[in-house]
Amino acid sequence: MDLFPLWLSLRVSLAATALTLVVGIPVAWLLARKPFPGRDLLEALTVFPLVLPPTVLGYYLLVVIGGQGPIGRLLAAVGFELAFTWRAAVLAAAIGSIALLIKSAQAGFETVDQRLEQAARTLGRSEWSIFWAVTLPLAWRSVLAGTVLAFCRAMGEFGITLMVAGSIPGKTQTLPLAIYDQVQANQMGEANVLALIAVGVVAMLLFGLSRLMRLRY
């Protein structure tokens, strides 16, 4: 049984979740704290990937990063391959799942007592330091929940990936794409095994993390 799709999906999902964290946490913090002009626009932008059908989203993304697109051309000029590689799968998974992280983290940050941050300020700590020492540790449950959700969504990402990375076996065929392929080819046995593995891996992850959640701070 070829398990390449499993390893590819794990790799892609981990990289995508990392990317999601790097972009998503600052955005979530921004949305949670200061009202600023354009804030509603940002909020709408973060959720619209959830609203559009994935294949449509994938199409628009392909137009931008494909060989004919503005970014695609730029990348080609520096010799960086994005479309139809595993990196495109990472991008697809990140786009599909970032809203889940942002919303969760935002809610978490909003519930942190602002007086604690104020206290930290009077004690001389910089805003950056306050985020890491006070805000994030107190919101860790929400951030973790959002991260797990994002990871699961990345593991299951299908439509966008199909368009921008293609379902190239051995190269960009992630686990969901592989399962779909098996189903289409009427190879239900193999499909079932892969599906079970996918669910099993994620279930183990969730179980392990729920034990973490029960810790007190």
Place this chain on the structure above:
Amino acid sequence: MVSLSITKRLPGFTLDVSWEADDPVVGLFGPSGAGKTLTLQCLAGLVRPDRGRIALNGRVFFDSATGVDLPPQARRLGYVFQGYALFPHLTVEGNVAFGLRSRPREERIERTRMVLDRLGLAGLERRYPGELSGGQQQRAALGRALAVDPDLLLLDEPLSALDAPLRRQLREELGRIIREWGKATVLVTHDLAEAYQLADRIVVYESGQVLQAAPKSELLWQPTSERVARLIGVRNLLRGTVLKATLEIIQLRWRGQTLEAVNSPSRLFLPPPGTSLPFFVRPEYVRLIRKDRPGLDPGHHMNVMEGEVVGELDQGTTWTLLFRVNAPGALSRDSYDLEIEIPKLVYEILEVARDRWWQISIHRGSIQVLPSE
């Protein structure tokens, strides 16, 4: 020396205050919602005033004229929030050491240890705020603020989070800690006893304004207005009509009696006859004239009145007598005119329970006249 003059407009409330203090401990006193905490927040840089100037020992924190606005991090203050705002995810040690991040490790450890010991928190280092008693939390919050060696200590209702019996005991402890550390302090409270015990100078707040700023004894004995008098809980706050006013004496008509009060030396105050003025008499300074000694002594007995004790309230170690002056007309309160405070021993000796008719005397220096509003 704290020098503060700021205005801040919020929906439904305007803060417009100005005061200066060189005292070790300044108490901001007044009812809830008067703007005391807001002032503290402006002092700390957590809230930006609309206009004004804030300076500590000549160091300007905020000045709208020159555009200076130091962030809280740069003001070198210690702030103890109402409810303490201890970091729930850090131990007592972690909380106390929180502001010491920028210092070298050795110094950090040593200073934390010193603060914990001096505040009686040794042994509690590894506990979390949720595991501490109210008093311990207060000390931890103090320790956190004091550890950074601030120029000014700000306390917001430091005792209001505690139960009443604990409050009195901890009030003394807090006072001791403040004096021991010798930090200039500004504290906010709505409890006069607290302000009186802990502060040297009291600034009276009401509805976003300062009514009076004075050393505490002066405030207690010479409130400058009826509003202040009411806020500090003055009893026997009465109203009379001016008959005559000289630089030394003010003569008032009250309940058909002619009262003579000393005109305050600090107030060159000559209200024209016919003016209605508030005045007050401290209940413990009203004397019941003993019946077993004959005659009145003009040297001691002044403003003599006759009347009846119509009720009494047990205050534990004293009795508050409700006294009605024997004169026609409406009473100052529903059923009586004056409150008189006497120790229980005196009550028993004079047999007040049985003997209800009395002459009273009030020294003219004990009648405090307030300016009319």
Place this chain on the structure above:
Amino acid sequence: MMTAMRGALWLMLLGAWLALGGGPAAAGADVPSLTVFAAADLGFAFKEIVPRFEKSVGAKVSLVLGSSGNLATQIEHGAPADVFFAADQVFVDRLAARGALIAETRALYAQGRLVLATRKSSGLKLTQLRELLDPRVRHVAIANPLHAPYGKAAEEALRTVGVWEAVKPKLVYGENIRHALQFIQTGAADAGILALSLANALEIDWSPIDPKLHQPLTQTAAVVRRSQRPELGLAFIQFVNGPEGRSIMKRYGFLLPGES
């Protein structure tokens, strides 16, 4: 807190290891010599043809199946395909017009055939399109006429027979022809119009539909201009149209170029 941090640290290390390429290597991690983009309905047939080609030529082939529309879009935007087998000429023509394909390599490789299909266990045995009007037939599955060639042909056939308007309310559209097959296999649809090449599934009964009822499904292939191995791509097209390829295609119900 410490155990949580430690746990998180281990997870991150595992993640970093995986992300940097740990874990079993890609099956066939060696670069495939030829990437074939093929329409969905060629699935079964090509799964037999490809290994034979690989053996005969000694090359590795990567077979990517999908809907012709999607595949065409991807090729247009730089997908790494070497050769494209579309379910309908129109996709190839459009790409060729945009210069994405080598027009000279355009070749007809099959003519698709439509069949009327039912699930064996449904108890229905249909031989005529008109029988779709039977009230026992509640749902009819076809590929989406908007973008799938077999779907378009199905619509044409139904119109020609004059039952389109009546059958339309019962239609369920599959993304592609394999999707439509699944509707029938799972019982979501009682009957449907499929490609002959897919209809030889165990659970399916089928009757051929007269090709004259619709425009011919001319299935065309071409080599992608951007390909690094155009000769190999061309060789594959020729293999499919060669004796070995044709016999397999025939077995899967494709009408071959030159036959009627």
